[in-house]
Amino acid sequence: MLFREYALMDGLGIAEAVRKKDISAAEAVDAAILAIERLDPEINAVTFRMFEGARNVAAGHSSEGPFSGVPILLKDIAAGTCAGTPCTMGSSLLSRNISDHDCEVVARYKSSGTIILGKTNLPNFGTNGTTEPRSFGPTRNPWDLTRSAGGSSGGSAAAVASGMVPIAHGTDAAGSLRVPASHCGVFTLKPTRGRISAGPDAGEFVGGLGTVHVLTRSVRDCAAMLDATSGYVTGDPYIAPAPTEAFLTSAERDPSRLRIAFSAAAPNGAAVDQECVAAVRSAAQLCHDLGHHVEEASPVFDFRLMSEAFVLLHSAHWGGQANGLLGSLGRAPEPHELEASVIAWARVGAERSAIDYGRAQRSINGISRAIGYFFESYDVFISPCSSEPPLPLGVLDAMEPMFDRFLESMWSNMAFTAQFNCTGQPAMSVPLHWTSDGLPVGVQFAGRFGQENTLLSLAGQLERARPWAARRPTFKGSKHIGG
Numbered sequence: 001m002l003f004r005e006y007a008l009m010d011g012l013g014i015a016e017a018v019r020k021k022d023i024s025a026a027e028a029v030d031a032a033i034l035a036i037e038r039l040d041p042e043i044n045a046v047t048f049r050m051f052e053g054a055r056n057v058a059a060g061h062s063s064e065g066p067f068s069g070v071p072i073l074l075k076d077i078a079a080g081t082c083a084g085t086p087c088t089m090g091s092s093l094l095s096r097n098i099s100d101h102d103c104e105v106v107a108r109y110k111s112s113g114t115i116i117l118g119k120t121n122l123p124n125f126g127t128n129g130t131t132e133p134r135s136f137g138p139t140r141n142p143w144d145l146t147r148s149a150g151g152s153s154g155g156s157a158a159a160v161a162s163g164m165v166p167i168a169h170g171t172d173a174a175g176s177l178r179v180p181a182s183h184c185g186v187f188t189l190k191p192t193r194g195r196i197s198a199g200p201d202a203g204e205f206v207g208g209l210g211t212v213h214v215l216t217r218s219v220r221d222c223a224a225m226l227d228a229t230s231g232y233v234t235g236d237p238y239i240a241p242a243p244t245e246a247f248l249t250s251a252e253r254d255p256s257r258l259r260i261a262f263s264a265a266a267p268n269g270a271a272v273d274q275e276c277v278a279a280v281r282s283a284a285q286l287c288h289d290l291g292h293h294v295e296e297a298s299p300v301f302d303f304r305l306m307s308e309a310f311v312l313l314h315s316a317h318w319g320g321q322a323n324g325l326l327g328s329l330g331r332a333p334e335p336h337e338l339e340a341s342v343i344a345w346a347r348v349g350a351e352r353s354a355i356d357y358g359r360a361q362r363s364i365n366g367i368s369r370a371i372g373y374f375f376e377s378y379d380v381f382i383s384p385c386s387s388e389p390p391l392p393l394g395v396l397d398a399m400e401p402m403f404d405r406f407l408e409s410m411w412s413n414m415a416f417t418a419q420f421n422c423t424g425q426p427a428m429s430v431p432l433h434w435t436s437d438g439l440p441v442g443v444q445f446a447g448r449f450g451q452e453n454t455l456l457s458l459a460g461q462l463e464r465a466r467p468w469a470a471r472r473p474t475f476k477g478s479k480h481i482g483g
Contacts, residue, residue: 065113175417182442319349
C-alpha cells in the first residue's frame with residue numbers, strides 16, 4: 001500500500017479495502033509505520049512505538065470488525081491502559097509503570113479490529129491546555145510547527161492531522177479532545193457522561209467530568225467508533241440514555257430542522273480572537289442556510305463558581321494520582337519529571353477538605369441544571385472551542401510558579417469547553433474554519449444530554465456541505481502526502 005494512498009483514507013475506508021482484500025492488514029500497518037517514521041521527527045506526537053507487536057497482530061489478522069486492520073494510536077494516559085505497555089502520563093517518572101491489562105475501551109478498540117501502533121504525547125499528567133511535557137518535548141502543530149497542537153490530547157490530534165493514523169484515542173475532562181481537534185483541524189466528539197465505560201480501573205473520570213473517545217478525519221469514523229465502544233459495563237456508576245439508532249446511521253443522514261443557538265462571547269468575559277468569532281458566525285450562517293432555525297443566545301451560569309469547583313475536583317483527582325505514584329516510587333522526583341502545575345494541582349487537593357469537595361459537587365450540580373434548562377429551548381448550541389487560534393509554543397507554561405497565573409492563562413484560552421464536562425452533555429469540534437494564514441479553528445457544537453445522534457447527524461450534514469478532508473497541512477515530511 002502506497003503511503004500517499006494510506007494518508008488520504010479514513011478508517012472505514014481502510015477497513016473496507018481490507019475486507020475486499022484490496023490491501024492486507026499488514027500493508028495498512030506498514031503504511032502507518034512509514035508515515036510515523038517520516039512525519040513524527042518534525043511533529044513529535046508518538047512517544048512509545050509498538051511496531052513489532054502491531055506487525056505480529058496484522059500477520060494473523062482476520063477481516064472481522066468495523067475497523068478491521070485499521071492502525072490506531074493511544075493517548076499515554078491511565079484512561080488508555082494497554083497490557084504490556086508503559087503508561088507514563090507524560091512523565092519519564094513513570095517509564096517503568098507497565099500496565100498488566102487492557103482497560104475496557106482499549107479492549108473494545110481491539111474487538112473492533114483496530115491495530116495499536118503506539119502511544120501519543122500529552123502534557124505532564126494531562127494537566128495543561130498544550131502538549132509540551134519536559135520529559136518528552138513539545139508536540140508541534142502540523143499546520144505551523146512553531147505552534148501548539150493543544151492539550152491534553154495534542155499528540156493524538158497532531159498524529160491524525162498529519163496523516164500518521166486515521167484515528168487516535170484521547171480523553172476530555174476540560175476540553176482535552178475538543179481544543180486539540182480545533183487547533184489541528186480534525187473532528188472529535190466528547191460523548192455523554194456514561195456513554196463509554198471508565199472500567200475496570202475507575203467508576204468515573206475526574207469526579208464525572210471526564211470521558212474518552214477518538215479524534216478522526218471523518219465524521220463517520222467517529223460515529224462508527226462510538227457504536228463500537230459505547231455501552232454499560234457492570235459496576236459503572238452512570239448509564240447514558242440509549243441511542244435512538246446506530247450513531248453511524250445518524251451521521252449518514254441529514255437531521256430534521258433543529259433549533260440552534262449561538263454565541264461567540266466567552267462566559268468568563270475573556271477576549272475572543274476575531275477569527276474564532278468569524279468561525280462561529282460562519283457556522284451559524286451555514287446552519288441557517290441548511291434550513292435550521294438559528295438565533296443568538298447562550299446559557300447563563302456563574303463561571304467563577306464553576307472554576308473554583310472545577311479546580312477542586314481536578315486537584316483531588318490529579319493530586320491523588322500524583323501522591324500515590326510518588327509514594328510507590330520511593331524517591332523524590334527530578335525537576336523534569338513532575339512539573340510545577342502538577343505539583344500545584346496536588347497541593348490544592350491536599351489543602352482542601354472533604355467538606356470542600358462536597359460543596360464543589362453541589363456547585364457543579366447547580367451549574368449543570370442552569371445550563372440544562374437552556375437546552376430545553378434549543379437542540380444545539382454553537383460556540384468557539386477556544387478563544388484563540390493555535391498559540392505559539394511556550395505560551396501556556398506548565399512551569400509557571402504562580403498557580404493563579406497558570407489558571408488564568410488556561411481559562412483565558414479554554415473558556416468554552418469545561419461547562420459541558422460539568423453537565424456531562426455531548427459536544428463536538430468541527431473543522432469548519434481556517435484563518436487567513438492557514439491555521440485551523442474548530443467550532444464547538446454542544447447538544448442535549450444523551451443526544452449524540454443529533455450532533456452526529458448535524459456533523460455529517462456540515463461535512464457534506466463544507467468538506468474539510470482535502471485540506472492538508474504542509475511541512476517538510478508532508479511532501480509525501482498528496483491532496
